[in-house]
Amino acid sequence: xxxxxxxxxxxxxxxxxxxxxxxxxxxxxxxxxxxxxxxxxxxxxxxxxxxxxxxxxxxxxxxxxxxxxxxxxxxxxxxxxxxxxxxxxxxxxxxxxxxxxxxxxxxxxxxxxxxxxxxxxxxxxxxxxxxxxxxxxxxxxxxxxxxxxxxxxxxxxxxxxxxxxxxxxxxxxxxxxxxxxxxxxxxxxxxxxxxxxxxxxxxxxxxxxxxxxxxxxxxxxxxxxxxxxxxxxxxxxxxxxxxxxxxxxxxxxxxxxxxxxxxxxxxxxxxxxxxxxxxxxxxxxxxxxxxxxxxxxxxxxxxxxxxxxxxxxxxxxxxx
Numbered sequence: 401x402x403x404x405x406x407x408x409x410x411x412x413x414x415x416x417x418x419x420x421x422x423x424x425x426x427x428x429x430x431x432x433x434x435x436x437x438x439x440x441x442x443x444x445x446x447x448x449x450x451x452x453x454x455x456x457x458x459x460x461x462x463x464x465x466x467x468x469x470x471x472x473x474x475x476x477x478x479x480x481x482x483x484x485x486x487x488x489x490x491x492x493x494x495x496x497x498x499x500x501x502x503x504x505x506x507x508x509x510x511x512x513x514x515x516x517x518x519x520x521x522x523x524x525x526x527x528x529x530x531x532x533x534x535x536x537x538x539x540x541x542x543x544x545x546x547x548x549x550x551x552x553x554x555x556x557x558x559x560x561x562x563x564x565x566x567x568x569x570x571x572x573x574x575x576x577x578x579x580x581x582x583x584x585x586x587x588x589x590x591x592x593x594x595x596x597x598x599x600x601x602x603x604x605x606x607x608x609x610x611x612x613x614x615x616x617x618x619x620x621x622x623x624x625x626x627x628x629x630x631x632x633x634x635x636x637x638x639x640x641x642x643x644x645x646x647x648x649x650x651x652x653x654x655x656x657x658x659x660x661x662x663x664x665x666x667x668x669x670x671x672x673x674x675x676x677x678x679x680x681x682x683x684x685x686x687x688x689x690x691x692x693x694x695x696x697x698x699x700x701x702x703x704x705x706x707x708x709x710x711x712x713x714x715x716x717x718x719x720x
Contacts, residue, residue: 409447409455410507413464418443421504422450424512430504440467444474452476456511458483458503465527479516486510526589529582530612536575536605543568576605583608592618596701598710601665601672609657610701618705622695625702630655631694655694662694670713672697 412419418433420443433439447455455471455478457464464480471478486503489510510516543565550561583589589611596607610617617625626632630650665672672693679689704711 406512407450407452408508408511409450409452410504410509410511411455411457411464411467412503412507413457413460413467415463418467419504421508424505424508426505428505428508435467437466440470443467444470444476447471447476448474454479454511454515456481456507456516458486458507479511481507481510481514481516485514485516489514526612526615529579529589529608532575532579532582533605533609533612536572536579539568539572539575543572579608580604592705595704595708595710599665599697599700599704600669600711601661601667601697602701603661603664606657606661610654613651613654613657617698617702620702622699622702625698626695628654629658629694629698631658631691631698633691658694658698659690662690662697665697666690666693669697671700 407422408424410421410424413435416435418435418439420431420433422429422431433443455476457468457478457480459480459482468478468480486506490506546561546565546568550558550565553561583593592611593604593607596602596610597604602610614625614628616628620628623632628650630652632650662672666676667673675696676689676693679692680686684692700711
């Protein structure tokens, strides 16, 4: 086995077992452990004694989450890598076959050679928050569909549909409470959400959405932020033809959240409202004015996160 100072662990996760390679060397021990609460706890205890340099797991669509969370909570240096990175290493080594044994060893070699940065406990919490947000959106979509059906439904079907709508309302409220409780668990998440929530037009759920889906905000400049979200204007010309500029690309889910927040901000945020009205009065189409207001709001949010200071209308009225 490799020395304690250079021990790299690879864990290949399946539904029922964990295939663990205790080192990147071809002759290093490898074991198959039941993927149960007891099996994971025994593995964690063993790894704490070994003090590995790095543990690498392959992202498997959430199947690895339980063991990943336990490793992070135990303070073990753990990285979760995308399958394509592991496959790229396999191709570089001339290994095309895929077996559980090869994968566990390959993950250990990935830890040794690639050295992906290990995660923090907050990374797993962010994943949990994202799952809750996605589930809330699914329930909202179901509720919208049921509300649309209620209008055209036969009278004898309406009570059942209304009962389902009421149940969905309760589930959405429960999820929102769970999101709030989960966000309060970590100082970093709570602080960043409070900073974004201080901006008129940005609600608690919107602040959490932006925190989880645009974590770069506050560390990138306003042009990069606009490109990340997909609200950066691009030229649209060919030869002598000059067509109106357009937006494209970016993160659609973030753009949708920012759009709804901007609509609210044009009513309740004095800076965004004045900016939007000035553009409309100058003859800009409503959609153009809204997108410009989205960029303005995004710039303000980025400045607040960089400065670590809450919304101040005297300061942010003149934000670029």
